[in-house]
Amino acid sequence: MAQFVQQVVAGLGDGAIYASLALALVLIYRSTHVINFAQGEMGMFSTYIAWALIANHGWSFWPAFVFTLVVSFLGGVGIHQTIIRPLQPAGELTVVMATIALLVVLNGLASWIWEPDEKVLDSPLIAGTWSIGSVAIPQQSVFDLLVVLVCVGLLWALFRFTKLGLALRASAIGPAASRLLGVRVTWMLSIGWGLAAVLSAVAGMLAAPAQFIFTPGFMQVILIYAFAAAVLGGIDSPVGAVIGGLTLGVTINLLGTYAPNLITPDMRLPVALAILLLVLVFRPSGLLGRSIVRRV
Numbered sequence: 001m002a003q004f005v006q007q008v009v010a011g012l013g014d015g016a017i018y019a020s021l022a023l024a025l026v027l028i029y030r031s032t033h034v035i036n037f038a039q040g041e042m043g044m045f046s047t048y049i050a051w052a053l054i055a056n057h058g059w060s061f062w063p064a065f066v067f068t069l070v071v072s073f074l075g076g077v078g079i080h081q082t083i084i085r086p087l088q089p090a091g092e093l094t095v096v097m098a099t100i101a102l103l104v105v106l107n108g109l110a111s112w113i114w115e116p117d118e119k120v121l122d123s124p125l126i127a128g129t130w131s132i133g134s135v136a137i138p139q140q141s142v143f144d145l146l147v148v149l150v151c152v153g154l155l156w157a158l159f160r161f162t163k164l165g166l167a168l169r170a171s172a173i174g175p176a177a178s179r180l181l182g183v184r185v186t187w188m189l190s191i192g193w194g195l196a197a198v199l200s201a202v203a204g205m206l207a208a209p210a211q212f213i214f215t216p217g218f219m220q221v222i223l224i225y226a227f228a229a230a231v232l233g234g235i236d237s238p239v240g241a242v243i244g245g246l247t248l249g250v251t252i253n254l255l256g257t258y259a260p261n262l263i264t265p266d267m268r269l270p271v272a273l274a275i276l277l278l279v280l281v282f283r284p285s286g287l288l289g290r291s292i293v294r295r296v
Contacts, residue, residue: 002134007257008250013141015249016148017207021219021226022233022241023152024199029235031172031192032084034095038102040223042079043200044216045106046072047208048114050201051121061124065205069198076197080190110216123209144206151202152242155195168192221269228276234286243287248272 028036046068053064087094129136159165170178171188178185207222208214229248233240252271255263
């Protein structure tokens with residue numbers, strides 16, 4: 001039982017990172033109905049900004065964390081205004097191709113600016129565990145889970161209790177009607193991209209210390225886990241993205257612990273892809289997604 005609890009907590013820590021990036025994917029999908037393939041690289045680029053502030057300019061973790069979130073938000077807004085918005089009249093496929101191009105560009109920029117060698121982003125915590133009886137709770141996992149839950153709670157409060165949140169929801173659900181009511185839909189969509197960039201930055205800045213070292217490609221595998229989490233929970237459901245991420249993290253961690261000969265570290269990603277395929281086959285709308293029926 002002690003080992004089971006330890007692995008569940010560790011899985012929740014990993015799942016929180018997947019959930020943060022999956023929620024970013026859902027926010028973009030709900031507003032533009034496209035998948036942003038550059039979502040992981042946006043988080044990677046933000047992580048490098050935080051690393052540069054800490055390693056090269058002597059900042060401590062939390063000021064660098066907050067400043068990077070602000071820069072990420074502005075970057076997300078700028079990407080929508082300068083790249084995505086002008087391409088939207090050309091169709092969804094064009095926008096998707098633009099996000100793939102953005103993935104390559106951001107990865108190349110990070111390698112060019114900061115070099116492709118391995119970097120280390122130290123966690124604000126001293127690596128260790130909390131002992132509760134015979135159970136050793138990893139501090140990093142609890143930290144990751146709490147940070148993501150706080151970010152999700154703030155985002156939920158924004159959408160639920162503020163006029164800005166109401167305008168953001170209205171712009172995503174009914175852009176034409178929102179324009180008639182005076183909502184600046186284009187800017188609301190840009191803010192949505194900014195919020196998604198913030199969530200990506202959170203995922204990157206939590207994943208880098210958890211992996212001990214990182215390179216410009218470190219978020220690409222996490223993006224696949226996030227895709228699986230978003231589809232598992234429902235690609236149009238923010239709550240489903242969080243539940244899907246946490247469920248995926250716990251499931252993969254438990255399988256790796258209790259079936260080590262079957263689920264080796266190299267097999268964890270294929271297991272996530274297998275879960276993704278099973279969900280697409282048997283429940284395409286996900287756990288909390290909505291099935292849309294169109295009359296033709």
